[in-house]
Amino acid sequence: MKNYDAIVLGAGAAGLMCAAVAGQRGKRVLVIDHAEKAGKKILISGGGRCNFTNTGTAPDRFLSANPHFARSALARYTPADFLGLVERHGIAWHEKTLGQLFCDGSARQIVAMLLDECDKGAVDFAFGRPVGAVDHADGRFRIGDAHAPALVIATGGPSIPKMGASGFAYDLARHFGLKVVEPRPALVPLTLGGDxxxxxxxxVATGVVARAGKAAFRGAMLFTHRGLSGPAVLQVSSYWRHGEPIVVDLLPGRDEGWLRDAKRATPRASVGKLLAGAVPQRLGEALTGALGLSGELANLPDAKLAAAERALAEWRFLPSGSEGFAKAEVTVGGISTAELSSQTMEAKKVPGLYVVGEAVDVTGWLGGYNFQWAWASGWAAAQAL
Incomplete structure (x- = not known):
């Protein structure tokens, strides 16, 4: 029987961070993962360059049944803290739009950095080892021949199952009597009906403002063979509920009355010609047909043009569904924050049991926020081990 101070289940972002920090604090740590190597989701993130954090990180950019839960961990381990680690390892990086930080080179550099940090803490690994039964007795957790007074669930959610993701964290949480907020796909393309x-x-892609409920995001929207994608749609998908529409401003920034003004300035022009200068041609043609606005502007009543303006500013798509966990970048929902300490990530009614990363009911926006939650929650738990 091998004795450890903590066993971490999952060698992803949150698990590696937790293990590295705990190990460097003098704890004997074992990381167990069913995969053959660490950080598989890290490696495919950001187009292979890993959008490892976002400088705009704030609690209001995360979804949770308790919107205040993430505040403590995010305040104690910030994007600047992680960026300092990246720079100490000599990893070149750049900032894209909206505070998104990426590696200049490869996501492999982030995985190598985390494994190096684990080596500094003398962390043990057991790869290619599916977790079977987890026994808990006399204040100790036992998995196979390893046991420890602390167990960290860092196995993520069910998004991207081809990478080995599953609902294992939820099953284990329920085994220990913890409640789970219903998980659903997030940051996921939405589907439209076949007709x-x-x-x-x-x-075809175009710049829009997309809304679902009270949430609104500006960015690109991409039409796909199955429906809608692109950053703006991925963002609102986290807030969208089945049966609800998403509302899209197809021409953001236009002043009220722009079509009527165009009629007075260029009465011989057509709506199609005006749209062709503002959106991709195929989209412009589709919108003109859907609005039923053929012919010259001079021949169209102002009331009809005003109605067209409203329609273009509030175009309603009714998704038939989403592309599911197979295409979802992350999961909304997860192990209930009501069960956990926001300071330590420890389960309130199971001393020694911790939950970090995507397994928790905390989900960030697109753009590096979910990685920052992984680093911050893993760091918080490591301080308490």
């Missing part, structure tokens, strides 16, 4: 004419626009 929706906009599916014929696959490959």
């Amino acid at each position: 929706d004419p906009f599916r014929a626009l696959a490959g």
